[in-house]
Amino acid sequence: MSEGNRVWRFGDAVNTDDILPGKYAPLMVGEEVFHRYAFAHLRPEFAAGVEPGDVLVGGRNWGLGSSREYAPQALKRLGVGAIVARSFARIHYRNLLNLGIPAFAAPDLVDALNDGDRVRLEMTRGCIVLLGDDATEQSLELPPVPAFLREVLSEGSVLAFFKRHGRFPGEDATSRERPG
Amino acid sequence: MSPVPADGAAARWPSTLPAEPGCDVRGLTLAERILSVKAGRRVRAGEVVVVPVDQVMMVDSIAPSALRIVERELGGRIQHPERVSVVIDHVAPASNVEVATTQKRVREVARDQGLRLFDVGRGICHQVLMEEGLARPGWVVVGSDSHSTTYGAVCAFGTGMGATDIALAMATGRTWLRVPETVRVQLTGERPPGVAAKDVALEIVRRLTADGATYASIEILGAEAFTPGERMTLANLAVEAGAKVGLVAPDEALRRRYDVPAWLQVDGTATVASSLDIDLAALGPVLSVPFQVDNVHPVREHLGVHVDQVFVGTCTNGRLEDLHEVANVVRGRTVAEGTRLLVIPASSRVLQDALADGTVATLVAAGASIGVPGCGPCMGRHMGVLAPGEVCVSTSNRNFIGRMGSPEAEIYLASPAVAAASALAGRIALPEPRSVEGTPA
Numbered sequence: 160m161s162e163g164n165r166v167w168r169f170g171d172a173v174n175t176d177d178i179l180p181g182k183y184a185p186l187m188v189g190e191e192v193f194h195r196y197a198f199a200h201l202r203p204e205f206a207a208g209v210e211p212g213d214v215l216v217g218g219r220n221w222g223l224g225s226s227r228e229y230a231p232q233a234l235k236r237l238g239v240g241a242i243v244a245r246s247f248a249r250i251h252y253r254n255l256l257n258l259g260i261p262a263f264a265a266p267d268l269v270d271a272l273n274d275g276d277r278v279r280l281e282m283t284r285g286c287i288v289l290l291g292d293d294a295t296e297q298s299l300e301l302p303p304v305p306a307f308l309r310e311v312l313s314e315g316s317v318l319a320f321f322k323r324h325g326r327f328p329g330e331d332a333t334s335r336e337r338p339g
Numbered sequence: 340m341s342p343v344p345a346d347g348a349a350a351r352w353p354s355t356l357p358a359e360p361g362c363d364v365r366g367l368t369l370a371e372r373i374l375s376v377k378a379g380r381r382v383r384a385g386e387v388v389v390v391p392v393d394q395v396m397m398v399d400s401i402a403p404s405a406l407r408i409v410e411r412e413l414g415g416r417i418q419h420p421e422r423v424s425v426v427i428d429h430v431a432p433a434s435n436v437e438v439a440t441t442q443k444r445v446r447e448v449a450r451d452q453g454l455r456l457f458d459v460g461r462g463i464c465h466q467v468l469m470e471e472g473l474a475r476p477g478w479v480v481v482g483s484d485s486h487s488t489t490y491g492a493v494c495a496f497g498t499g500m501g502a503t504d505i506a507l508a509m510a511t512g513r514t515w516l517r518v519p520e521t522v523r524v525q526l527t528g529e530r531p532p533g534v535a536a537k538d539v540a541l542e543i544v545r546r547l548t549a550d551g552a553t554y555a556s557i558e559i560l561g562a563e564a565f566t567p568g569e570r571m572t573l574a575n576l577a578v579e580a581g582a583k584v585g586l587v588a589p590d591e592a593l594r595r596r597y598d599v600p601a602w603l604q605v606d607g608t609a610t611v612a613s614s615l616d617i618d619l620a621a622l623g624p625v626l627s628v629p630f631q632v633d634n635v636h637p638v639r640e641h642l643g644v645h646v647d648q649v650f651v652g653t654c655t656n657g658r659l660e661d662l663h664e665v666a667n668v669v670r671g672r673t674v675a676e677g678t679r680l681l682v683i684p685a686s687s688r689v690l691q692d693a694l695a696d697g698t699v700a701t702l703v704a705a706g707a708s709i710g711v712p713g714c715g716p717c718m719g720r721h722m723g724v725l726a727p728g729e730v731c732v733s734t735s736n737r738n739f740i741g742r743m744g745s746p747e748a749e750i751y752l753a754s755p756a757v758a759a760a761s762a763l764a765g766r767i768a769l770p771e772p773r774s775v776e777g778t779p780a
Contacts, residue, residue: 172549172631174474176739180746181718182408186430186441200746221551223581224737226485228404228501247556249583250485256499307387317503318412327507327515329387 163290164212167205167252168274171218175225175251177201179233194233211238214280214287216272218244222251231255240280242286243268243301256308259316265302279310282312348736351474354598357395368521368609369586370556371604373477373496383610384520392422392597393478393495395508398464399427399438399499401483402445408506410448418512420453424473426464427457431713434721462686462712465489465654469531469571470688476589476599481508486654486736491559491574492567494603495594498583519556519583519610526561528620528622532691533770535664535754536569537656537734538625539617540576545625545635546615555612560588560605566598568658575655576736579632624769628731628751630740638757641767647681647729649762650743651755652710653717656734657685661691661755666701668759668770674706675765681723683710707762725750732761 181187183196198205215234222230231254232240241261255262261282261305268287272278277290285304289297304312307328314320320328362381370374375382377390397405402425409415417423425445442459449456457467465486467473474480474490480497481487483505490497500514508514524543543557548618557577562570570587587593588605603774624638650666651657664682675679682702683689690712693699700708716723718734724744725731731743731750738750751767760770 174739176718176737176742180741182720182724182744184400185721186403186438187720189437190403200741205629214653220553220581223549224485224739226401226483226487226499228401229505246550246553248550248581250499252502253504257501264659302545309694318408318509321507322412327389327511327513329515330389 163277163279164210164214166272166274166276166278167202167209167215168272169215169217172220172223173201173217174223175227175230178222178230179227181225184227185229193229194236197233197237206237209237209239212240212280213238214240214278215242216244216269217242218269219246221247222255223248226250226254228254228258230294231258235260243272245269256311257317259312261312263301268299268301270300346500351595352475354475354477354600356477356600358600360602365606366608366610368556368604368607368611369494369558369588369603369627370496370519370584371609373479374516374518375601376477377479378731381656382518384518386518387515389513389515390479390519391512392481392508392514394481394489395423395478395505396464396468396480396484397423397425397505398429398484399431399442399445400429401505403441403448404502405483405505405509406445406448408502409510413506413510413664414619417454417509420454423454423509424468425456426447426461426467427459428463428713429718430720431459432711433470434599440703445584460687460711460713462684462689463654463657463714465575466570466657466685466689467701468495470686476593477603478670479514481505481514485578486534486575487581488577488585489571489575489654491577492570492587493597494586494589494599496584497588499578501610508655511744517554520553521556521558521609523558523560523611523614525614525616525684526559526619527616527617530619531562531622533624533756533772534619534622535756536565536572537754538622539619539633540573541625541627541752542617542622542631543615544576544579545572546617547580549579549631549633550581552577556583557582558588558605558611559585562587563590563592566660568660571658572655579736597692605687624754624757626757627738629738629749629751632737632752638753638767638769641751642769644732644767646678646732646761646766648723648731649758650680650681650683650716650723650733650735651758652681652683652685652715652734654685655736656755657683657689659689659698661734662693662702664752664755665759666698667755669705669707669763670701672763674762678762678765680705680707680762681710681715683715686712716743732758732767734758
C-alpha cells in the first residue's frame, strides 16, 4: 500500500459542470449516488479511484460556473482532503468552505505538485508534505487560513459553526478578510 | 402585491427601503451603498457584513437540500416565509420519477411553510422574480443559482449561493457577505444595428476574462438606451466574469418603473478597483466559442460551421424582445433541413405575450418547436440535450464541455438574431441586414 495520499492534478478553469455534470445532479439521479459522477466527463476514473484524504490540485479559477453545492458535496462524500489551486471562483469557494473542505489559493504549491504525487496533508502544521520515492520528504507551506475561516474548518462546517456559536463567521468582526 | 405589466408602463413598484441612507454614503460605490444601508453603518470593500435579506430564491434542484438543512440542522423554522420564493424551473416538467418525487416534496414543504411557489410552466426563476416585483432597486436578493446577478438589472444586490447559505438565509433572514470591490464598466457611443445586448455582455466578459471580476461588483454605466430586458442580459452575464453582482446604474427609465431611493445612485468619486470603457459603436455580432464563455470571437470568423440544434431561451435571452428578434429573422422562411430550432420562452407571461402578438405563430410556421417555459436543456437535463458530435447555437450563458448533454457536443453562445439566422442556414450565419427596422409580427 502506498504511503500518504494521492495528488490529482487538473488544469485551469475546472468548472462546476466538470466537477459534477448537471445531468447527474441529485435531483436527477438520486441523493444517494450522485457523488459517483464526480468528474464523469473530465476524468471518468476519478470517482472510483479517489481515496479519503486525497488532494486535488488545479490551476486558475477553480470551480467557475454554477452555485450547485452538490458539486463540492460530491467531493466531500468522496473524502477529498483539500483543494489547492492558483485561484478560486467565488461561489464555489464559498461552498467549499461552508462544507468544511480546505481550499488554498497557492500558486507556488500548484507548480510543485504533479499528478500521482504522494503527499501527507498536515493541517495543524499548515503544510503539505511531498513524499519522495526514496523516503525523502519535502514540506510545502500552505498559505495561512484567515482566523474566522480557521474557526469554520475546526468546527467542520459553517452549519456546525452556526449551531455552536449562534452567529455567522465574521459577524461583528471588523475583519477585512474574504469569506466569498 | 399587484402585478405590473412587463413593460412597466402602468405602475411603479414601491420601495421598501428607507428614503434616508442612515449613514454617510458619500464616496461609496453602488454595492457599498446598498450594503451600508442594509448593515446600518458605512462599510467599504473588503469588510465583512451580515445583512438582512429581502428575498431568498431557490430552484427545484437546490430546494430539496436547502429545505432539508433548515429542517434537520436549523430547527425547521423559516424566519420570513413571505420573503422566500421557490421556482420549479430547472427540470420542468419533471423528466423522470426521481425528479417528480423530489418536486412533489418541495411543493409540500413550500405549502406547509407558506413559501411563495412558482410551479412548472411559470418560467425561469430570474425572469419570474423580476416580473413579480420580487427584486427591486437596493434589495439584497440571494438565489440558489449563479445567474442571480440578473437582479442587478434593477440595481438589486443579487448574488448566487449554495444550499447551505440559502438555508441559513431562510432560517435567520440574514446572510454574510464580503463587501465587494468594484469594476466599473462604462459603455459609450451608440450601438450599431445588429449589435445585441448579448454581444455587449459577451464583450464585457471577453475584456474582463472569466475570472477578471472574481469577488467584485461590476457597476455598469451608460446603459440608458438598453431596455429592461437587455439590462437583464447584461447583469445576467456578469457572473461569467466571476462577479458577485452586476449592478446597472439607476437612471430615469428605472425610476419610471420603481421607486428608487435617492441614495441609490452612482457616485463618481467612489473608489473603484478598475475601470473598463467599451465603445458600443465599435462592436459587432459575436459568438462565445467552445468551451469557455470568455472565448469570444466575431461571428464572421466561424461562418459555415454546421449546426444541428438552435436553442433560443434561458434567463439570458428568453424574453419577448428576444423572441421578436428571432421572429423578425425567420418570418416567411423555414428552418434548414437537418437543423432543429427550439424556442423556450423565459416565462408564462412571455409566452402569453408572444401568443397574443403573433410571434409564436411566426416561429411555428418557420419550423420552430415551442417548449414549456423554464430552463429547458441549458444545463443538459432534458428537452433538447445534445448527442456526441452535435453542434448547438444557443442564446444561453454557458458553453462548457458537456453542459447540454454529451461531452463531445459543442455549444456556441450567440444573440437571438444570430441564432435565428443560423437556424435558417443550418450553419453559423449572420442575419441579413434589414432595410427597415423590423416590427413584431
